[in-house]
Amino acid sequence: MKRTFVTALAALFLAVPAVQAQKVNKNSFLSKIEKSDADIADAKKGAKAATWVNRGKLFYEAASEPTKNLFLELDPMMLKFSDGDATSTEQVTLLDVPYTAYVYPYYTAYVKDNKVVAWTQTQEVYPDALDKALEAYNKAYEMDPKTASKVKDGLKQISDFCAQAGDVGITTGRYADAAKFYMTAYEAQSSPAYGEKPNLALLYYAGYLKTVEGSTNPEAYAEGADYLNKALEEGYADEDGNIYYYLFHCYYGQKAKDAAFVMKSKDALLTGIEKFPKNERILDGLMQLYTAEKGVGDPADLVSMIDAAIAENPTNTDLWFGRGRIFYALKNYDESIASFSKIVELKPDMYEGNYYLGVFYALKGDAMNKEMNEKQYSSQADYDADLKTVNAVYMSAVPWFEKALELKPNDLDAVEFLKSLCFRLRDEEGMMDKFKKYNELYNQLSNK
Numbered sequence: 001m002k003r004t005f006v007t008a009l010a011a012l013f014l015a016v017p018a019v020q021a022q023k024v025n026k027n028s029f030l031s032k033i034e035k036s037d038a039d040i041a042d043a044k045k046g047a048k049a050a051t052w053v054n055r056g057k058l059f060y061e062a063a064s065e066p067t068k069n070l071f072l073e074l075d076p077m078m079l080k081f082s083d084g085d086a087t088s089t090e091q092v093t094l095l096d097v098p099y100t101a102y103v104y105p106y107y108t109a110y111v112k113d114n115k116v117v118a119w120t121q122t123q124e125v126y127p128d129a130l131d132k133a134l135e136a137y138n139k140a141y142e143m144d145p146k147t148a149s150k151v152k153d154g155l156k157q158i159s160d161f162c163a164q165a166g167d168v169g170i171t172t173g174r175y176a177d178a179a180k181f182y183m184t185a186y187e188a189q190s191s192p193a194y195g196e197k198p199n200l201a202l203l204y205y206a207g208y209l210k211t212v213e214g215s216t217n218p219e220a221y222a223e224g225a226d227y228l229n230k231a232l233e234e235g236y237a238d239e240d241g242n243i244y245y246y247l248f249h250c251y252y253g254q255k256a257k258d259a260a261f262v263m264k265s266k267d268a269l270l271t272g273i274e275k276f277p278k279n280e281r282i283l284d285g286l287m288q289l290y291t292a293e294k295g296v297g298d299p300a301d302l303v304s305m306i307d308a309a310i311a312e313n314p315t316n317t318d319l320w321f322g323r324g325r326i327f328y329a330l331k332n333y334d335e336s337i338a339s340f341s342k343i344v345e346l347k348p349d350m351y352e353g354n355y356y357l358g359v360f361y362a363l364k365g366d367a368m369n370k371e372m373n374e375k376q377y378s379s380q381a382d383y384d385a386d387l388k389t390v391n392a393v394y395m396s397a398v399p400w401f402e403k404a405l406e407l408k409p410n411d412l413d414a415v416e417f418l419k420s421l422c423f424r425l426r427d428e429e430g431m432m433d434k435f436k437k438y439n440e441l442y443n444q445l446s447n448k
Contacts, residue, residue, distance in 0.1 A: 022083040022104045029062045029125045049144035056136035056154045063129035064161050066106035066121055072164075074116040076102060079109060094118075095173045110172065118171035130184050133158055134191070141193035151193040159188040166205065176220070179209035183227070200236035203227050204243055211246040214253045221253035237275075244272025245281040252289070265289060266296055273305065280318060283309055287322045291329040299329040317343050317350065324356065333364035344400075355404035355414060361397035362417060365390055394421055395428065415442045 036055045040046040069082035079086065079102055086102040092110070093099070099110040099117070109119045126132070133154070141151045162185035169178025182202045189198035210224030228247045237243065251265035266289055272282045283306055290299040303326060310319050324339035337360045343353035368390045377383040398421055405414040419442045422435035 021085065022106060024065055024106055024125065026125050029058075029065070032058055033062065033126060047143075049140045049147045052136045052140035052143065053147055053150050053154070056133045056140065056151070059126070059129045059133035059136060060154060060157055060161075062125040063133065064157075065125055066123065067119060070107065070109060070116060070119050072115075072117065072168075074109075076100075076109070076111045076114065076116060079104075079116070094171070118168040120168075120172050120174065121165075130158060130162065134184070134188055137193065138191050141191070145193075148193045148195065151191075152195060155188045155191050155194050159185045162188065163202070166202075170209070175209040175213045176217070179206040179213065179223075179227075182206040182209070200231050200234055201238075203231035203234070204236055204238060207231060207243070207250070208246050211249050211253075214250065218253055218256075221250045225250035225254075241272050241276030241279045242281055244268050244276070245279070245285055248272075248282075248285045248289075262289075262293055262296065277305070278309060278312055280309060280313075280316065284318065284322055287325055291325055299326050302326050315346055317346050317353070320346070321352070324360070328360065328363075331367070333360050333367065336360040337364065349407060351404055351407040351411075354400045354407065355411075358397045358400035358404060358414075358417060361393055361400065362421065365394040365397065368393060391425060391428065394425060397421055398425075398434075410441075410445055412442070412445045415445060 036051075036058055039051050040055065045051050069079070083104055086104055088103045090101050090103070091098065092101045094110065097112070099112050102109040102111060106123045107119050107121045109116050111117070137151045137154045137158075140147045162181040166178045166181035166185065169175065169181060183206045186198055186200075186202040186206070188194065189196065189202070204227075207224045207227035210220045210227060213220040214224060225247060228243055228250060231243065232247075247268040248265045251261045251268055254261040255265075266286075269282050269286050269289065272279060273286065276282060283302075286302055286305070287299075290297050290302055303323075306319060306323050306326065310316070310323065313319060320339045320342045324336045324343070327333070327335035327339065337357065340353055340357040340360060343350060344357055347353055372383075372386050372390060375386070377386075398418065401414045401418045401421070405411055405418065408414070415438055419435065419438040422431045422438055425431040426435055
């Protein structure tokens with residue numbers, strides 16, 4: 001019986017003629033909007049809350065019409081029944097993820113594993129229609145609070161539509177659009193007629209996306225800081241405290257405009273680490289700031305913080321990496337070496353761990369060599385003993401650079417270090433042959 005029903009349903013689908021093209025009656029909407037403009041300009045009609053409720057509904061429908069048949073997890077076969085044949089289909093990659101794109105006049109739907117997972121609206125019926133809808137609903141409630149129920153329904157439609165549009169905007173990498181949708185959803189929920197506390201996560205998501213956008217559009221950082229600060233002011237705190245890390249980036253990204261933003265970024269991180277002492281992103285931000293910016297503070301102050309974090313999570317290579325960076329800033333190469341030795345113990349095949357362990361041995365050797373050159377020797381034997389000690393440190397760097405080169409063949413930086421080190425150590429057994437090998441490779445790579 002069940003099989004008969006399914007078969008009949010399939011036959012019904014096949015019997016329905018496919019819509020030949022997506023139909024959005026833009027002209028009809030524009031005519032209705034023109035009439036609505038006339039209505040609100042009319043003294044009598046414009047004084048009625050119902051006129052504004054209807055206007056809010058009209059603009060919402062104008063905004064949502066192009067994508068009203070789309071929802072997540074939709075079978076792409078159903079697009080044909082709702083919006084007709086796609087103009088074209090093509091294979092695309094968004095944020096390193098491959099999709100099949102179904103191109104329609106007003107949108108492009110992205111399909112993966114035979115499900116619609118995102119879309120991008122490519123045309124609109126009326127510019128800023130959602131803002132117009134929001135404005136109209138707020139006006140209706142202002143004129144007559146008795147419209148609260150109808151207005152709230154309209155506001156909820158706007159909020160739901162925008163929240164979903166923000167979600168798919170993240171998937172497609174349209175971060176600026178996604179941030180705007182989340183903010184519109186927040187504004188809809190903040191309207192007096194909504195009657196509930198707005199979801200502050202919408203502000204957080206908008207601020208986070210502005211932080212991401214800031215890497216290519218620095219002007220976005222200011223908006224991001226505004227959104228994140230507003231979320232904090234209204235009592236929002238994400239579970240891990242990452243909001244302070246993103247706020248740091250929003251401030252730090254504005255330092256070219258005003259150096260005061262550097263200290264603002266520091267304050268954001270210190271506030272965050274006080275509330276979320278285990279947040280490794282905040283710790284990393286502090287390390288970046290203290291080691292990159294003069295006058296911010298003494299990197300030594302961070303040692304106790306990061307050691308406490310490592311005690312809680314001793315296998316986290318990012319923390320060990322950060323610890324090594326802190327001690328590098330302090331010119332304590334033994335502790336940098338200890339930190340990166342832990343990294344290669346945890347992840348033997350990490351290029352950065354091996355490369356920087358070689359670097360810190362080389363830097364330690366340089367520091368010892370400088371000290372030797374400034375020292376007055378009374379005997380050749382003392383000089384030779386110190387030289388042997390220094391060369392042993394330089395020798396310790398070689399295998400780590402060789403491992404880095406094995407992991408990243410033809411890496412010019414590693415080859416240059418090896419060439420220089422092996423030349424310095426040329427009197428040691430086998431080092432002259434290594435110098436010739438790496439010198440030849442360096443010349444080959446340099447001439448490419």
